[in-house]
Amino acid sequence: MCQFRWRKVSSSFIALAFIPVLATFGKRRIPQSRIPVSVYSRGVPELRERNIRYLSSGHQGGHRKAVRVMAEIKGKGEGRYFLKNAFILDMATMAGGEYTSVKDFYRDRSIFITGGTGFMGKVLVEKLLRSCPDIKNIYLLMRPKKGQNVQERLQELLNAPLFEKLRRDSPGELSKIIPVAGDVTEPELGISANDQDMLIRSVSVVFHSAATVKFDEALKLSVTINMLGTKRLVQLCHRMRNVEALIHVSTAYCNCDRHDVAEEIYPVAKEPEQVIALTQWMDDKMVEDLTPSLIAGRPNTYTFTKALAERMLQRERGSLPVAIVRPSIVLSSYREPVAGWVDNCNGPTGIIAAAGKGFFRTMLCHKDKVADLVPVDIVINLMICAAWKTATHRTDTISIYNCCTGQQNPITWKEFVDLSFKYSRLHPANDAVWYPDGRCHSSIILNKLCVTLQHTLPAHILDTFARLKGSRPIMVRVQAKLSKATKCLEYFSTKQWNFRDDNVRRLGEQLSPEDREIFMFDVKQINWPSYLEHYILGIRQFILKESPDTLPAARSHITKLYWLHRAMQFGMLIIMLRVLLLRSAATRGAFFSLLSIVLRICRLIV
Numbered sequence: 039m040c041q042f043r044w045r046k047v048s049s050s051f052i053a054l055a056f057i058p059v060l061a062t063f064g065k066r067r068i069p070q071s072r073i074p075v076s077v078y079s080r081g082v083p084e085l086r087e088r089n090i091r092y093l094s095s096g097h098q099g100g101h102r103k104a105v106r107v108m109a110e111i112k113g114k115g116e117g118r119y120f121l122k123n124a125f126i127l128d129m130a131t132m133a134g135g136e137y138t139s140v141k142d143f144y145r146d147r148s149i150f151i152t153g154g155t156g157f158m159g160k161v162l163v164e165k166l167l168r169s170c171p172d173i174k175n176i177y178l179l180m181r182p183k184k185g186q187n188v189q190e191r192l193q194e195l196l197n198a199p200l201f202e203k204l205r206r207d208s209p210g211e212l213s214k215i216i217p218v219a220g221d222v223t224e225p226e227l228g229i230s231a232n233d234q235d236m237l238i239r240s241v242s243v244v245f246h247s248a249a250t251v252k253f254d255e256a257l258k259l260s261v262t263i264n265m266l267g268t269k270r271l272v273q274l275c276h277r278m279r280n281v282e283a284l285i286h287v288s289t290a291y292c293n294c295d296r297h298d299v300a301e302e303i304y305p306v307a308k309e310p311e312q313v314i315a316l317t318q319w320m321d322d323k324m325v326e327d328l329t330p331s332l333i334a335g336r337p338n339t340y341t342f343t344k345a346l347a348e349r350m351l352q353r354e355r356g357s358l359p360v361a362i363v364r365p366s367i368v369l370s371s372y373r374e375p376v377a378g379w380v381d382n383c384n385g386p387t388g389i390i391a392a393a394g395k396g397f398f399r400t401m402l403c404h405k406d407k408v409a410d411l412v413p414v415d416i417v418i419n420l421m422i423c424a425a426w427k428t429a430t431h432r433t434d435t436i437s438i439y440n441c442c443t444g445q446q447n448p449i450t451w452k453e454f455v456d457l458s459f460k461y462s463r464l465h466p467a468n469d470a471v472w473y474p475d476g477r478c479h480s481s482i483i484l485n486k487l488c489v490t491l492q493h494t495l496p497a498h499i500l501d502t503f504a505r506l507k508g509s510r511p512i513m514v515r516v517q518a519k520l521s522k523a524t525k526c527l528e529y530f531s532t533k534q535w536n537f538r539d540d541n542v543r544r545l546g547e548q549l550s551p552e553d554r555e556i557f558m559f560d561v562k563q564i565n566w567p568s569y570l571e572h573y574i575l576g577i578r579q580f581i582l583k584e585s586p587d588t589l590p591a592a593r594s595h596i597t598k599l600y601w602l603h604r605a606m607q608f609g610m611l612i613i614m615l616r617v618l619l620l621r622s623a624a625t626r627g628a629f630f631s632l633l634s635i636v637l638r639i640c641r642l643i644v
């Protein structure tokens with residue numbers, strides 16, 4: 039305390055001595071862009087300690103902070119006078135008095151990524167290689183799968199459309215990816231002793247994205263992958279000599295039992311170690327029976343194990359520099375490497391793809407509730423910057439980033455569903471079975487009725503035709519799968535959360551304008567109609583694997599379906615009227631009087 043006061047007083051004196059210099063500087067040269075304060079404030083620890091290193095224009099957060107600091111040093115009035123035309127850019131990170139750009143931070147560093155073969159992991163690898171070309175190596179944890187070893191999987195990964203830009207512009211970058219065979223369900227992540235040594239010696243930034251994202255995964259497996267996997271990764275990080283940042287990817291919904299979710303780790307009713315122990319000694323059947331009571335308050339095993347993983351991370355991290363990024367519902371890319379890129383059907387994507395093909399038309403969701411959707415490249419940019427911040431601005435606590443759109447740029451479920459249908463009609467899928475049209479319903483009963491009439495019944499009719507034609511009936515099975523997917527989503531589409539994102543906004547403010555542009559995660563910039571148009575085009579191209587060249591033919595097919603759809607609606611109306619007319623003489627009388635009035639009016643007009 040004493041030492042602090044002495045430092046404050048002494049630095050105030052030194053700062054006072056600099057005021058005239060800075061004031062002159064402020065008056066004459068402030069309109070110029072960033073000029074390091076450190077040049078002028080050498081020996082002024084007050085400024086250095088508070089990370090005020092640049093004079094700049096147009097930075098409100100830094101300006102406010104500077105006013106506060108200078109007011110403390112010099113007295114309120116003078117502080118304001120001195121800064122009246124100036125803004126001070128509040129830089130979180132400086133090396134030798136200079137701002138270290140994100141790209142420079144990653145120079146010569148080696149990165150270890152788990153989940154790099156997944157939807158988000160791929161975008162992370164691609165972006166790191168493209169935007170941080172001086173990266174040394176990227177080690178990817180991979181498990182052999184579907185008869186492919188890790189080398190073969192890597193080759194397949196790099197041949198994917200996502201890497202096209204890199205393959206074309208800088209193919210050399212791809213050789214920096216080194217596959218590491220392993221599996222998070224095994225002790226020591228299943229990584230060989232040699233590979234562990236290599237990671238321990240060379241890695242300084244770790245991204246942990248591997249997880250099972252199946253909402254209704256068996257609890258035992260979910261605990262093993264999402265919790266034990268995280269624990270084993272933390273143990274490996276403890277052995278790394280140069281680790282500067284560990285970014286754990288969680289989910290905004292891990293706290294879905296609360297309405298207001300701040301950027302902090304909340305207590306969970308069960309202890310992580312207790313849950314791990316329980317699921318290890320019990321057999322599968324016992325765990326399954328106990329699951330509903332264990333996860334009480336949460337809708338599925340996924341959100342439960344992700345919440346416990348955060349809690350465990352908090353306990354196990356020791357002095358490791360850790361940050362947690364919590365995205366909400368991740369959809370296709372906003373603009374990088376191409377707008378609309380998406381390659382997995384999780385969340386609403388599979389449902390929207392089915393809607394585009396014409397066999398999905400109704401869903402239970404509260405129209406005016408916010409659908410918290412976020413583009414994948416925005417999440418990845420935030421993760422990259424979160425690692426930069428964690429490494430260059432060390433703190434004792436875990437920083438949490440709620441990567442969501444609901445606070446700054448909300449879109450409702452109705453808007454999302456309506457726009458998705460609109461663009462599914464404008465850019466239709468090939469061979470759609472019916473005209474894409476539908477809506478969300480807030481009423482469970484009405485939705486059930488629509489599901490029966492618009493999903494189940496047509497599926498049975500189509501399968502009967504298929505059987506008669508001698509082909510394989512698939513529609514009932516497809517509808518069963520879709521129904522399971524919508525059931526998983528219903529919990530999230532009928533509720534709303536306040537995901538606070540102050541840390542995300544602050545991180546954005548701490549970046550230089552150039553970094554803010556390269557690693558854009560400002561969700562306010564998302565224009566939802568345009569974004570969703572690209573989303574639909576992305577689903578068509580990357581999920582349904584339909585080339586953009588086939589669009590004209592698909593459009594003419596959809597026009598025919600439109601007339602068929604209208605004819606069908608008209609036919610249904612006639613049948614309904616006919617049934618009504620036959621049932622009661624009064625309705626019949628009313629109908630014919632109405633008809634004669636209409637005819638008389640027509641005659642008068644003609």
Ligand SMILES: NC(=O)c1ccc[n+]([C@@H]2O[C@H](COP(=O)([O-])OP(=O)(O)OC[C@H]3O[C@@H](n4cnc5c(N)ncnc54)[C@H](OP(=O)(O)O)[C@@H]3O)[C@@H](O)[C@H]2O)c1
Nearest residue numbers: 153154155156157158221222223247248249289365367368
């Ligand atoms: N997508 C979203 O909407 C969303 C939203 C919020 C949070 N998140 C979080 O973001 C992270 C990534 O999600 P995602 O959408 O990219 O999921 P994803 O596409 O299913 O990818 C999961 C990744 O984890 C890997 N993995 C799973 N089990 C593994 C094991 N036993 N050993 C090694 N690797 C294993 C998978 O490897 P294989 O290729 O070998 O299967 C894959 O690379 C997850 O932590 C998830 O909780 C996602």
